[in-house]
Amino acid sequence: MTELWAHSVNNAGHRHALSDHLRDTAVLAGDFAEVFGARGLAAYLGLVHDVGKGGCAWQEGLLKAEATSGRVVDAQGRSIDHKAAGTWLAARKAKLGFFSMAVLGHHGGLPDTQDLKRCLASAEVDAQEQVQEAIARIAVLVPEISSGPMPDLPAWVKSAKDPHAVELLLRMVFSALVDADYLDTARHFTGEPRPVPASLATMVEAFEQAREDFLTEARASPLPVDGIRAEVYDQAVKAASQPRGIFPFPAPTGAGKTIAAGGFAAHHAAEHGLRRVIIAVPYMSITEQNAKIYRTLFGDANVLEHHSSVDLHRLPATKKWQRLAAENWDAPVVVTTTVQLFQSLFSRRSTAMRKIHRLAGSVIVLDEVQSLPDAMLLPILSALRHLTEYFGTSVLLASATQPAFFDLEIFRGLKAREVIAQPQPLYERLRRVRYIWKCDPKPTFKQIAAEAAGESQVLLIVNTTADAATLHEELAAAWKHDGPVLHLSTRMAGAHRREVLETVRDRLDRDLPVAVVSTQLVEAGVDLDFPVVYRAMAPAEALQQAAGRSNRNGRLAEGRVIVFDPADGSVRGTQLVYGAALNTSRAYIGPEGKDPDDLTALRTYYQARYAVKNVEGSGAGKQIQDRRADLDFPIVAKQFKMIDEQSVPVLVRYGDDKERDGLRNRLRGSERVEAWVFRRLQPYLATLPTRLAQHAVAEGRATELLGDLYEWIDPYHPHRGIEFTYPKPEDYTR
Structure with missing residues (x-):
């Protein structure tokens, strides 16, 4: 064969050449990772990630799947592995060690080191013939997979004393790889070019003008606290000129932290050439409220509002096509929830992790930071520290009740870059x-x-x-x-x-x-x-x-x-x-x-x-850090929980019956559920703890709709919504 294929025909009748897919994915992954000094590493992983598709069995399986609209399988109906060849190349030829786990997990999710060992052992014994066949066939078309200079790791890796920093690097290059793979594949099927978002560097003047317009309207009915809010804003903008790092931002409630945090982020990004602003807040109610404010200040077209939706990863294998692909945060300003941010960061799934490479070279604003759960503080603060030390990120910790993070060992030696020089007098005045x-x-x-x-x-x-x-x-x-x-x-x-x-x-x-x-x-x-x-x-x-x-x-x-x-x-x-x-x-x-x-x-x-x-010495946070050091990604993903009792969305009978029922019917009647359906469902969703929802199903008061989305069958109270408690009231949380 003179050409090998990565994907079946698109709407224009063209197949996706495997050589094009490997090289284009490599370029994209390298672009994404350049901001944290890992262009060569991510590019090579992109170059080899689908080398296994070069094997005869996979190519034949693709043509059969194309003819039958099915999956790529062998004669016995089993999935054909295409990850072992690239994993072997990354580990053995490029000598990238455990960074080859990114290739092994680029579909199923980041594995653990035992999975890597088993894959390499198979590639060198049981599956050696198939692996080497695929490599040889690809090398004819893409010789750089095994010849030419191999990539170097970022210089700091060899001297890094904390294994969690290196683990975070693996997460980031994995994110760059899977996002690049997804985008290049989507480009083949849709023909749409990669959008180029606006630059933050050009937004400061527009932000200041929008803020002035916003305040001019508010001055029609001036408030006694307006002068203090202006002082807080001025201090935030002044602090933005400091070097990148972690910025505690204590200010009393009502001091205008939302706008001041946006001003800090805009000016700090412009000062240091940072790529985006990511604003995470703890509750849906203020996510929507703050997103509205930031759309006014940054411009509607520049703000992506992304929060938790329906989790479709619990669907059986036969319905994987219904998964809702995660946003990849390719926008200048992202407003999300802290749950979405940190659950993605410590996930292992490629769909959830596509976005996290966007954290590098960005300003992260953690609003109401006191809401971070104590049990997860150790891994969260560890990640924030390493994002600022190795990935060019700045973090703003905004809260009226500023936690004492800098008194913990995990932040020992870090310089707190102050936003408010003397906070206590400000609290007294306000x-x-x-x-x-x-x-x-x-x-x-x-x-x-x-x-x-x-x-x-x-x-x-x-x-x-x-x-x-x-x-x-x-x-x-x-x-x-x-x-x-x-x-x-x-x-x-x-x-x-x-x-x-x-x-x-x-x-x-x-x-x-x-x-x-x-x-x-x-x-x-x-x-x-x-x-x-x-x-x-x-x-x-x-x-x-x-x-x-x-x-x-x-x-x-x-x-x-x-x-x-x-x-x-x-x-x-x-x-x-x-x-x-x-x-x-x-x-x-x-x-x-x-x-x-x-x-x-x-x-x-x-x-x-x-x-x-004992948040640093024992408990779930310490266990997660131990597993992170061991590169046990499945266990970390299982143990990391921003909410002790996981909750699920529940579709209720409230609002526009016609629209709600139409959306519901799309969930049940379509072979493919588009992302917009889930976004439009948000106004009709309440929340229940998972165990309580399951109990409601057992009692016939609710039903499972799709994935972890439930539907409430019982009446909806006009004031209080869902009225249902555990059999034992003392088990009720919130």
Whole structure:
């Protein structure tokens, strides 16, 4: 044969030449990896990744598959391996050692070292003839796979003392490889050229003009805190001229961190020639809110909003064609969730990891960074450190309740590049609330509802969905004002939550009565401004974040935050949500201690909390680091969980029935489900813990729809959404 093929015919009737695919993938992978000094390494992996397709059996299988619209299989119907030849070349010919795992895993996911050993042993014994046949046939068309200079590893690898830095390099070159492979394959089938995103270097002036326009509109009704917000912005922009690194950004709630963080990122990227801004926030509610702001400031066409959707990797092998390909974040500005960011970073799947090479040479803004789970801090902070040390990344840690990360050993020796020179005076100037403690004796929800019913505008935040439902019922019964008693939790559809928030903001703006009972989803970053906030007892950072929803814009002489310890609250659920953090907080923050906005007390609290939990010396984080050092990617992916109890999306009967049902029918009636279907489903999705959803299916109240997407069959409550608890209420989390 004078030509070998990588892929079957496209719509124009042309097959994809294997030599073209290997060389084009190599160029793309090298381009992606150049920013972190690994062009040669990634390019070579791209050059050899599909060498196994050169074998006679695979080529014959491709032609048969093309004729039958089936898969590439041998005469017995078994899949034909095409990864061993490239893996062998990378490991033995190029002497790249465990970096050859990227080739072995470019379809199935990153393996472990035992998988690599078994593959190489097979390539040199049982499958030697097939492997060498494929290599020989490809070498005629692409001689550089085995002749010519072999790639060098980045210079720092040989001197790196921390194995986790090298493990991260393998993740990054794997990401560059699989993204390049996917894009070149897609280009063959669609004919669409790779888009060229706008450059951040040209966006600073446009950002500043958009900000000025945004503020000009806001100045029509000036706020008392506007001057302080301007100072915070100016300090953030000034800090952007510092060298790349990790930037703690402590500023009180309501200080304008969202816009200031965007300004820092835009100016810092322009100063250092960085490629993109990646903004990660902890909750869907503020992901959507912040994305709207950043589209205004950076330009709608420059902002990609990407958060978790339906996970189709649980589908059986016969339905793999229905997988939803992950976005690869090829945009100047990406707004996502911290779950999406870090679950992708520590995944092993090629679809999830396509995007992570984009972290190199970028600005990562971690908003509400106090929300990172303690159990995962060690691998997360390790990765952030190495991204800044070896991959040209800068990280902004934004929070009103700045965690004491630089007191941990994992950050030992790192220089904290300050954004706010003197934060405590800023907190004092922006103090807008008085804390009132109702912890001894403990009030009941009925008592709290009776008291709160006397306020015309009031927000009540509790720790579990079960508590929210109970308190909502009590307050609705006690409410005497001419206005709604609303509810917010993840048991409600996304569109339902947005409509509630719009109603709340409208009534607050017009000074009309309104009450809201919510779980924690409103306390971090959501732009609400109540005169009075009730908050069930929680760790210090949660209390201060909740206080940020009271007198947020400084219109009152003083807002009130009533912290109560409910006598009939869900003790087990609260413990599952907060763990030891709550007990540690009681020792430093409260009626006998300091207020949550005392930064010295807050730092002492974090130090004690990390010590009690031993976040660096034991637990899941330490186990993950040990497995990372061993390059055991499957175990790392299994153990790394941003959320203790994994949750699943649930399609509910809310909103536009015609659109929702049409989308649902596409899921069940089509052989291929396009990505836009899942994006359009978002407004109709609520959330349940996985185990609870499975229990609902067993009771006939829900059904499995597709992958990990469920559908709720029972009635949807007009205020509270899905109403369903575990058989044992103490097992309920949030």
